[in-house]
Amino acid sequence: MPFADDTGRRLLGRLREYMAGGGTVQDRLDRTVRLIGEELRSDVCSCYVMRAGEVLELFATQGLSQDAVHVTRLRVGEGLVGEIAARARPLNAPNAWDHPSFAYRPETGEDVYASLMGVPMIRGGQVIGVLAVQNRDRRPYQDIEIETLETVAMVLAELLAGTDLIPRDELGPVTGNAVLPFRMEGLGLNPGGVLGTAVYHRPKVHIERLLNDDPEEELRRLREALKDLRHAIDELIQTHVDLSGDYREILEAYRMFADDAGWVSRISDAIRSGLTAEAAVRRVDDDMKVRLSQASDPYIRERLHDLEDLANRLLLHLTGQGMTSAHAQLPDDTVLICRSLGPAELLDYPRGSVRGVLMEEGAPTMHAVIVARALDIPVIGRLDGVFTRIAPFDTVALDADNGQVFVRPSDDVRETFSRSVLTRQARRQVYLAERHLPFETRDRVSVRVMMNAGLLMDMGHLEDAGAMGVGLYRTELPFMTRPSLPDVATQTLLYQKIREQAGGKPVVFRTLDVGGDKLLPYWTNDGEDNPAMGWRSIRITLDRPAVLRAQIRALLRASAGQDLRLMFPMIATVQEFRQARRLLDVEVERERARGGLLPRQVRVGTMLEVPSLLYQFPELLPEVDFVSVGSNDLLQFLFATDRGNPRVSGRYDPLSVPVLRLLRDVRWLCEAAGKPVTVCGEMAGRPIEAMALIGLGYRSLSMAAQGVGPVKQMLRSMDTREVTAYVTALAESDDPNPRRGLRAFARDHGIKIE
The missing domain is CATH 3.20.20.60 (Phosphoenolpyruvate-binding domains)
Incomplete structure (x- = not known):
């Protein structure tokens, strides 16, 4: 039977009720997979959640054996579900048993099911699970069915992210021994040294509503937010006319992303599928993160930071949170802790307040590093686990010349580093003289x-x-x-x-x-x-x-x-x-x-x-x-x-x-x-x-x-x-x-x- 055009909206409407209902996360997942199976006319609907060690665990199912729940596990890359997680792409297999990646799990009782469609559940650019449906008959699934399942997967990802099933993201509490001093090593991207206070850059925008009641109203909100976004970027370019033409050209190229018809079209399509404007932006952003991060071209991977920055700015305009309110009470010696930076983000901070930048990612040619060079801000990148090891307002000593960070340094180290910074400044004055x-x-x-x-x-x-x-x-x-x-x-x-x-x-x-x-x-x-x-x-x-x-x-x-x-x-x-x-x-x-x-x-x-x-x-x-x-x-x-x-x-x-x-x-x-x-x-x-x-x-x-x-x-x-x-x-x-x-x-x- 052909897939009805209104099935997706009806499914999302019922899903909203299920999510608002009571019960444990397990209860809601059980109800959700039953709902999806009914609406998509599937014999099976299963939800797999990523666990420690890159293992996908069957967490809820309608159609497979309930004895397999919390028992069946697949490594990333193993089986069709593992293949979906590894590639972060939907999979449409009319005859799953003939697929080269198929892996049989007898405890599931899936012997009688021939076709499979699955999509990754993505949040923050990371695959956190897989949502899959199966049918007895061999049939290819329609594009609209895949798109609907992707939208549902995005909503489920948000639901799961609010639980203890998914490892904390960059905004969660710091784990491990958070009182002892230690040293981290990364890649110096812009030289210099500074002793300062760690501040998390750009907390993730919280989305209150995921599903919309009026797509036309959400599209209108998107158009208004895009207009405000473009105007804000134009003002940023005008405000910083003292920077060289090279940097203005970086901003101009960055602004072109905001006018990209393909980007706007993908967000609009996600709104028409039943998401709010904010949720649509988040879904498209997560998809772009996964796709661009897998590109072999380093320049394309670095432009991911530009797109991520734009998406976050657009979310701020949609939610009315503004770009500068979070920066009003910054310490004078701020050292930004971030996963990455877009080309305009350093300029959102008051001039002179940011003394250094520590990035989990980063490369010498990324636009933010070029801007930091113009502003004489030392930068260290490639710091794995920077959010799990550095807490907000920790004291950090940043030595970008040698790619070293001293976190919560002892009094002796702090005093030595302070002397070193003063000596460096004095030397610069001597060199100038x-x-x-x-x-x-x-x-x-x-x-x-x-x-x-x-x-x-x-x-x-x-x-x-x-x-x-x-x-x-x-x-x-x-x-x-x-x-x-x-x-x-x-x-x-x-x-x-x-x-x-x-x-x-x-x-x-x-x-x-x-x-x-x-x-x-x-x-x-x-x-x-x-x-x-x-x-x-x-x-x-x-x-x-x-x-x-x-x-x-x-x-x-x-x-x-x-x-x-x-x-x-x-x-x-x-x-x-x-x-x-x-x-x-x-x-x-x-x-x-x-x-x-x-x-x-x-x-x-x-x-x-x-x-x-x-x-x-x-x-x-x-x-x-x-x-x-x-x-x-x-x-x-x-x-x-x-x-x-x-x-x-x-x-x-x-x-x-x-x-x-x-x-x-x-x-x-x-x-x-x-x-x-x-x-x-x-x-x-x-x-x-x-x-x-x-x-x-x-x-x-x-x-x-x-x-x-x-x-x-x-x-x-x-x-x-x-x-x-x-x-x-x-x-x-x-x-x-x-x-x-x-x-x-x-x-x-x-x-x-x-």
């Missing part, structure tokens, strides 16, 4: 110290740091913060602004370096087993030459009448460099033919990141104007070590003898060919490594802005001749721990490396 002093050693050897940048907002640090220019401008980050590929005019304007903010200081532009962990939202990605060594960087732009040519065209126009310095990333063969150089030459001739004003001089270099290029230096060096050593990737490939993997990322020391010898040889070869060489990356920005590099003969370093001050203090306190003699001998030794010797040498010779 010394920014105009020359970059030279005690024996008057000059060293060119440059700054790395990746967004327009980074250029504001150039003057404060006192760097001599930008040795590496990562052009890919602006591409990643836009919803579509920027055209030539947009890129030209951006590069002109970068030059203006550089104030006449040199800027070295690196062409587009995407792929690996830096994926663009508007480029499809099939997924790779080893993306760091796959289709990325120059390999992509040589395969898509129109993209590289458009970028080169914009750089040429933005540098008209000035010197242009550009370099190509991840070159592995001389042939790749020649291919890229030919595209540059074509664009130069094209610009000349159209009568455009060309740069006064074009200097072209290569990043040295792939070890194979070392063995082609005799052919390469005559063709380049300069070389930049990308220490991060070069050492990753040298040691075959994934620097994003905590198990092995610290296994090999950048100051080991093999690295010292490699870098020494690179400098020799470049010097012999008369080609300038710069070391870029994390190694250049740490004083002890920078000291070793200067000892190896390097006279040009490029680093993050926060490394400029410490490196300047180090080099102004060292004697080049003494350091060179020591490092040269160290490179010829078999010392298993050169770092220890370098530290002792610095201490004995009064060189400031701390």
Whole structure:
């Protein structure tokens, strides 16, 4: 018999009565599965609840043996029910016994049932159970039946979440020993240190009503809330006009999500199925969390935070709770504790009240981290169990430089950390006061110290740091913060602004370096087993030459009448460099033919990141104007070590003898060919490594802005001749721990490396 159009609404109406009724959770579940079975004309309806250890337990059934209740258990991924939980997707099996995932449980008495339809029960982006129906006859279930069961599953998930059947979420009481101090380790996403008070960010919006009486009224409420949401985002953009254009573009891209017709349509469909506007938003949000969290593309997974933020904001507008009321009584030293952050959420807090952020998730390229960088707020991510281990108003000491959090620190630790924070602040003042002093050693050897940048907002640090220019401008980050590929005019304007903010200081532009962990939202990605060594960087732009040519065209126009310095990333063969150089030459001739004003001089270099290029230096060096050593990737490939993997990322020391010898040889070869060489990356920005590099003969370093001050203090306190003699001998030794010797040498010779 066909499924009646009004069955879903009638079912939800009766379900409302059942939920309002008395009795235990078990009683209500028993009544509910009987109701669902009747309304969907199913011979069986069963509810499975997720238990500890990722096991699904049969909690209630109508049609299967009652002896199987609380006895039948399936692991996630086991059987059809386990498959639904593992994939977080509905399953429609007209002949369940023929399905490859079918697992027979004799105690259930399901021998006579042929077809099965099941849906996950999702809350907070987590699967907390499975709701399934079965029939004796073999039949495919209709889409409307699946949608109805999904809506019922969402309501049941809310019912179960209010019981002790489901493990506490992030808002529940902290478990375990909550009085002893302890340390957590995560991933430092934005450097800095702070001692502050833990505050839970954005408590989950409580939904009072789940089922609606008037779909048209709920749709009207949704339209009004969306209008208010868009207006609020527009006001946020206008309020923070002091932030750079990059951040405003992030907000503009974020606002586009609020206009996404697909998102709004899915919420509207959920309302028409019988849910209130709030419940519909929650259902669509939970579904998006599950779907996007399973995506292989890290950029897509990170955009999940943007959508989650929007959904929560929309719920606040629907419930009338507002965005700022919860922030009125914040401590002055607030450290936010959160699962993730959307790109606008930091700006909801009073300026200066948030001193640090601790995230359960997080990645360096997520929009919230970029915003935190602009606001100079230290951030640590990848803190598993942060909500179960840190209680609201706990004292926390956040050391984002080393990815460490000290929770409820003892008086001694607190005092030591406070001194460290004050010392850090004092050092920053010293660095600021010394920014105009020359970059030279005690024996008057000059060293060119440059700054790395990746967004327009980074250029504001150039003057404060006192760097001599930008040795590496990562052009890919602006591409990643836009919803579509920027055209030539947009890129030209951006590069002109970068030059203006550089104030006449040199800027070295690196062409587009995407792929690996830096994926663009508007480029499809099939997924790779080893993306760091796959289709990325120059390999992509040589395969898509129109993209590289458009970028080169914009750089040429933005540098008209000035010197242009550009370099190509991840070159592995001389042939790749020649291919890229030919595209540059074509664009130069094209610009000349159209009568455009060309740069006064074009200097072209290569990043040295792939070890194979070392063995082609005799052919390469005559063709380049300069070389930049990308220490991060070069050492990753040298040691075959994934620097994003905590198990092995610290296994090999950048100051080991093999690295010292490699870098020494690179400098020799470049010097012999008369080609300038710069070391870029994390190694250049740490004083002890920078000291070793200067000892190896390097006279040009490029680093993050926060490394400029410490490196300047180090080099102004060292004697080049003494350091060179020591490092040269160290490179010829078999010392298993050169770092220890370098530290002792610095201490004995009064060189400031701390």
